[in-house]
Amino acid sequence: MANIFTSSIGKKLIMSITGAFLVLFLTFHMLMNGALVFSDEAYDAIVNFLGANWYALIGTVILAAGVVIHFIYAIILTLQNRRARGKIRYAEAKREPNVEWTSKNMFVLGLVVICGLLLHLYNFWYNMQWTEIMGEHTNSLGMGPKDGAVMVRDLFSHLGYVIVYLVWLVGIWFHLTHGVWSMLHTVGWNSKVWMKRLRCISYILATLIVGGFALTVIIIYIQGLM
Numbered sequence: 001m002a003n004i005f006t007s008s009i010g011k012k013l014i015m016s017i018t019g020a021f022l023v024l025f026l027t028f029h030m031l032m033n034g035a036l037v038f039s040d041e042a043y044d045a046i047v048n049f050l051g052a053n054w055y056a057l058i059g060t061v062i063l064a065a066g067v068v069i070h071f072i073y074a075i076i077l078t079l080q081n082r083r084a085r086g087k088i089r090y091a092e093a094k095r096e097p098n099v100e101w102t103s104k105n106m107f108v109l110g111l112v113v114i115c116g117l118l119l120h121l122y123n124f125w126y127n128m129q130w131t132e133i134m135g136e137h138t139n140s141l142g143m144g145p146k147d148g149a150v151m152v153r154d155l156f157s158h159l160g161y162v163i164v165y166l167v168w169l170v171g172i173w174f175h176l177t178h179g180v181w182s183m184l185h186t187v188g189w190n191s192k193v194w195m196k197r198l199r200c201i202s203y204i205l206a207t208l209i210v211g212g213f214a215l216t217v218i219i220i221y222i223q224g225l226m
């Protein structure tokens, strides 16, 4: 019997399940960060409700597992596809106009997403939750680990960081448009009629999530100038 961890469709299913979970997290995270545009107090209340409490720590561990599994299976699937296509990889890709740029570059885009994520985790997670776990009262920025609003506003007062985050978000947008489509496709919505609809749903979802993050970054930068 084909095993979910080893069969090709099983691996894609694992990518889809972890991907769906990460999309859910992103939606929540985007809405939560959006609150900062309206109120520093509301934002700090949410951040401190999560903080380094046991439920937030469990959430972080599950989230990290989701990212790691998604990444490992992405590597396995990419290597497997390359092996299967062998030397005719490039010639074949040229002949097939339907293979989109995003689809072909999913792995590279994933790397952009991961590099941005590492920087992001250093910017916030390390200076907040990690500092709290370590029982320290000030982080590497000289702020308290619970000063969420001040920390985010400080980072996005630098135009360089705004640009780096926007580039990262563009990478996430491309990754999501193909990822959401691929996820829905894997779970069985692959009829001719649904293909176009799925493509449309993926673009809308990716644009709403990434647009929300991008707007937050830009508005916070503008608020900092006023």
Ligand code: HEM
Binding pocket: 026, 029, 033, 047, 050, 056, 059, 060, 063, 117, 120, 121, 124, 125, 128, 129, 148, 152, 172, 213, 214, 216, 217
């Ligand atoms: C407007 C843009 C963003 C802002 C202002 C922001 C802010 C923050 C802050 C303040 C934290 C630490 C506090 C917390 O854990 O809630 C955090 C953690 C985190 N962020 Fe973001 N974020 C943004 C975009 C993103 C994006 C686009 C991703 C993913 C691609 C992401 C992934 C994460 C992850 C994985 C954590 C660690 C969560 C945990 O500790 O459980 N963030 N972010």
